[in-house]
Amino acid sequence: MRHLSVEMLAAGDSAEKITSAGDLQLGIAVLVGIAAIVLLITKWRLHAFLALTIGSLVLGSVAAASPDKTIESFTAGLGETVSGVGVLIALGAILGKLLADSGGADQIVDTIIARTGKRAMPWAMVLIAGIVGLPLFFEVGIVLLIPVVLLVAKRGQYSLMRIGIPALAGLSVMHGLVPPHPGPLAAIDSLDADLGVTLALGVLIAIPVAVIAGPLFARFADRWVDVTPPEGLVPQRPSEELKSRPRFAATLATVLLPVVLMLAKALTDVIVDNPDAGVQRVMDVVGSPMIALLAAAVVGMFTLGRAAGFGTQRVATTVEKSLVPIAGILLIVGAGGGFKQTLVDIGVGDMILRFSEDWSISALLLGWLIAVGIRLATGSATVATISAAGLVAPLAADMSSTHTALLVLAVGAGSLFFSHVNDAGFWLVKEYFGMDVGQTVKTWSVMETLISVVSLVFVLLLSLVL
Template sequence: MTPLASEAAAWSGHDTRLIVAALVGIATIVVLITKLKTHPFLALALGSGVLGLVAGMPFGKLIDSFSDGLGTTVANVGVLIALGAMLGKLLADSGGADEIVDGILRRSGDRGLPWAITLIAVLIGLPMFFEIGLVLLIPVVLLVARRSSRPVMLVAVPALAGLSVLHGLVPPHPGPLVAISTLKADLGITLGLGLLVAIPTVVVAGPLFARVAARWVDATPPERLIPDRRDEEPGRRPGFAVTVATILLPVVLMLGRALAEIVLPEGSAVRSVLEVLGTPLLALLIAVIVAMFTLGRAAGFDRGRISASIADSLPPIAGILLIVGAGGGFKQTLVDSGVGKVITQAAQGASIPALVLGWLIAVGIRLATGSATVATISAAGIAAPLAAGLSPAHVALLVLAVGSGSLFFSHVNDAGFWLVKEYLGMTVGETIRSWSIMETIISVVSFACVMLLSLMV
C-alpha cells in the first residue's frame, strides 16, 4: 500500500470533525475581527473556545489548554517584547533616532536618497514596532521629499518596505518571536537567516519598486503632516556611531551565539560565554542597560527621566501582549484538540512541503483577518507539528515562511492600510497600487528566498 493510500485509509470521521472544528474556529476569529470589529484578543479567545467545543474537548480541558498556552507564550515572549519596547523608547526619546536620520541623510547624495531612507528604516525598525517606526519616520519622509523635490512615493516606499520586512521576519518583533516559540526554533539561527532573507527583499520591494510606484501614484500628503525643521535647534543627542552600535548590540550578541554553536567545539570557554550573552533575554536586557547610558545619559537624561522613558514604553504594548498571549492559547487548543496532528497527516499524505503549507496558511489568514500578527500566530500553531522532523535550520525557515505569508496583500481590513493611506494622502486605489502591491512583493520575494535557502542548508 502506498503512503498516500495508507494515509487515506487511516482517515476517520473524528479527523473530519477536527478539520471542521479548525475551520469553524478560524472563521469565528475572522468574522469577529472583520465584521464585528472585536479586539483580536477577544476574537482569539472566543475562536479557541468554539474550536475546542466543536472538536469535542471537555470544557475543563479547553480552559486549561487555552490558559496554559497563554501563560507559556507570555512567559517566553512577553518579556522580550517589553525589552524591545524599552530600547525603542530610549532611542526615540533621546534623539538617537533623529541622529540616525540626519547622519545617514548627510552622507547620501540625491541619487542615493531612496537607499539612504531604506537604511534608516532598517536601523530604526530593528528595535521598534511597525506602527511606532511609521509614526516616527513619516514626517521625515515627507520633509525629505519636499526638500529634495522628489516624488513622495520614491522616498516613502523604501521606508515602508524596511519597516514591514523587519516587522514580519526579524525578532524581536512580536510575530517572529511567537513563531519561534511555537515552532521551537533557535532564535539565533532564525535571526541570521531572517537577515539573509530580509536584505534582498528590502532591496526589491523598497528602492526598486519605489521607481514603479512613483510612476503609478502621485501622492499628495496633507500639508499639516509635513514638518519644517529648518528653524529647530537640535538638542543634546547621542552620537551617530554609538547609537547605531547600541541598536545592533542585541543582534550581534544573538548572532554571535548562533555562530559559536556552529563553529566552536562544545565545552569551549568562548562558546560558553557567547551562548550565555546571546540568550535573547540577556542580550536584550544588556542592550537596554547599555542604552540607558549611551542614549539616555548621552542625551542629558537624569535617572528619573530614564526611568520615566522606560515606564512610558510599557502601556502601549499591553494590547500586543494580550493578542500574543491569546494567540498562544489558540495554538495550544489546536495542539491539544488533535487538529495539528490531523493537518500534519493530511499535508504529508498530499505531499505538501512544510514551508509551502506554512506560507499558504499564513496567506489565507492574513487575507481574511488583515492582521500580520494574528496570521503568524495562527499559522505557526497549525504548522507546529510539521516542525517535529525538521533540522534546526529548516525549522527557522518555517518560521520565516510563516512570516512571509503574514505580509501578503494588505488591504482594507488591515489597520496599517488605512494608516499609510491617511499619512500619505492617497485614495484607496492608490494605496492598493502602492502599499498593497509592495506588501505582496515582500511576501513573494521573501518566500522565494526562503525556498532557495532550504536547498542550501
C-alpha cells in the same frame, strides 16, 4: 511551549488531546474557529485579544472538547507564550522608546541623508528603515519614520513614493522576518527553532527582499501614484527641541548590540560546538535574547538617554511610558498562543501531518499558504504568524535547525501578504501619505504582496542548498 515529539506523531498518541473527534470534525472546527475570529475582528470590530479568546472557545466547542479542557489549553498556551516572549517584547519597547525620545533615530536619519545624493536617497531610506526598524514594533516604526519621510520629501523636493515605499519596505521586512519582533519571536518559540539561526537567515533574506520591494518597486509605484505630502502632517522633528542628541556611532552601536550578541552566540555554537566549553557557556548566556536585549536597553539608557541630557527621572519616565502601549500587543500575542495551543491539543497538528504525508507540497509552502489565508482574513500579521506556526508545528519535529528556521521565515513571509482594509497599517499609510483607498492598494498592498512572495522564493531557494 509543549511540542509533539516524533514518537508521539508516529504512534498517533492522544495523551495530549482533549477530544476524540475525527479528522472531518476537526477540519470543520478549525474553519469555524478561524471564521469566528475573522468575523469578530472585521465585522464587529472586536479587539483581537477578545476575538482570539472567543475563537478558541468556539474551536474547542465544535471539536467536541469539554469547556474546562478548552479553557485549560487556552490558558496554558497564553501563559507559556507570554512567558516566552513577553519579556523580550517589553525590552524591545524600552529600547525603541529610548531611541525615539532621545533623538537617536533622527540622528541616524540626518547623518545618512547628509551623506547621500538625490539618486541614492531611496536606498538611504530603506537602510534607515531597516536599522531603525530592528528594535521597533511595526506600528511604532511607521509613526516614527513616516513623518521623517514627509520631511525629507518636502524639504528635498523628492517624490513621496520614491522615498516612502523604500522606508515602508524596510520596516515591513524587519517586522515579518527578523526577531526580536513579536511575530517571529512567537513562531520561533512555537516551532522550537534556533533564534540565532533564524536571525541570521532572516537578515540574509531581508536584505535582497527589501531592495526589490523598496527602491526597485518604488520606481513603478511612483508612476502609478503621484501624491504630495499632506501639509498638516509634516511635523517639526521633536529632536530639534533637545539640547543635545546621541552621537551617530553610539546610537548605531546600541541598536545593533542585541543583533550582534545573538549572532555571536549562533556562530559560537557552530564553530565551538562543545556545550562544556567555557566560551560557549558564556555566549549561551550573553547571546540569549533576554540578556542581549536587556544589555541593549541598559546601555541605551546611557548612550541614548544620558547623551540627550536626560536625568535619572527622565530616563525612568521614558522607560515607564514605553511599557504602556505594549499591553495590547502582549495580550494579542498571548491569546494567539492560547489559540495555537488549543489547535494542538484537539489534535489539528496530527491531522495536518497525516494529510501532508500524501501531498507533494513542502512544509515551507504549506506554512506560507496557511499564514496567507489567516492574514487575508484577519488583517493581523502577528495573529497570522502565531496561528500558522501552531498549525505546522508538528511538521518541524524532524527538521534540522536550519529548515526549522526557514519554516519560521516562510510563515513570517505569508503573514505579510496583501495588506488591505482590515489591517491597521493600511489605514496608517493611507492617512499619512494622503492617498485614497485605490492608491493605497496599488502601492502599499502591492508592496506587501511583493515582500511576501519574494521572501518565499528566497526561503525555498535556501532550502535547496542548506
